[in-house]
Amino acid sequence: DAGVTQSPTHLIKTRGQQVTLRCSPISGHKSVSWYQQVLGQGPQFIFQYYEKEERGRGNFPDRFSARQFPNYSSELNVNALLLGDSALYLCASKLGGMNTEAFFGQGTRLTVV
């Protein structure tokens, strides 16, 4: 069975540009979350979606947005990129319940120059 897949794996963008990251959850999983992991730190929660509705939002500026599609895949959009947005962006999928395991993808490494 395929795990959580993220695309692209690496990305280089210029300051001020916009970027879209994509995530396909494990088949049957209805919850997708996004995390930002800056080098040397733990992952920070950005968004959670369940059944196509936003269920949680972390402390990130409005430049960050996301959505979940009918097939439960998800996109994370970041506008007006800053150098500080350079990080590993992780997507996690869950079956849905509170105490069910979150399965993480390999991440998208975003570098802003």
Add this chain to the structure above:
Amino acid sequence: AQSVTQLGSHVSVSEGALVLLRCNYSSSVPPYLFWYVQYPNQGLQLLLKYTTGATLVKGINGFEAEFKKSETSFHLTKPSAHMSDAAEYFCAVSDLTSYGKLTFGQGTILTVHP
């Protein structure tokens, strides 16, 4: 608000020695607790989790952790380190009120010497 503190950003052990990675949490409601491992340039893999029930939790690759409510701790141990255990380890907390949102610690890099 929840928080997680991992004591020691770097831990170094010899192969065959005991591994002890420390995690303390803060939560106003009964927590769910997790340990994840991250190998270079990869995502996170779940080692073990505590939700309810038995406070000593066994995970993959010989790791285990004990939930101690009185100490608000969830330390990760392994009796005998292997070279393949070298990685970064993250403790995380969640609860029923946060819809499964994970709050992670800063991580501990484990180095295993021959």
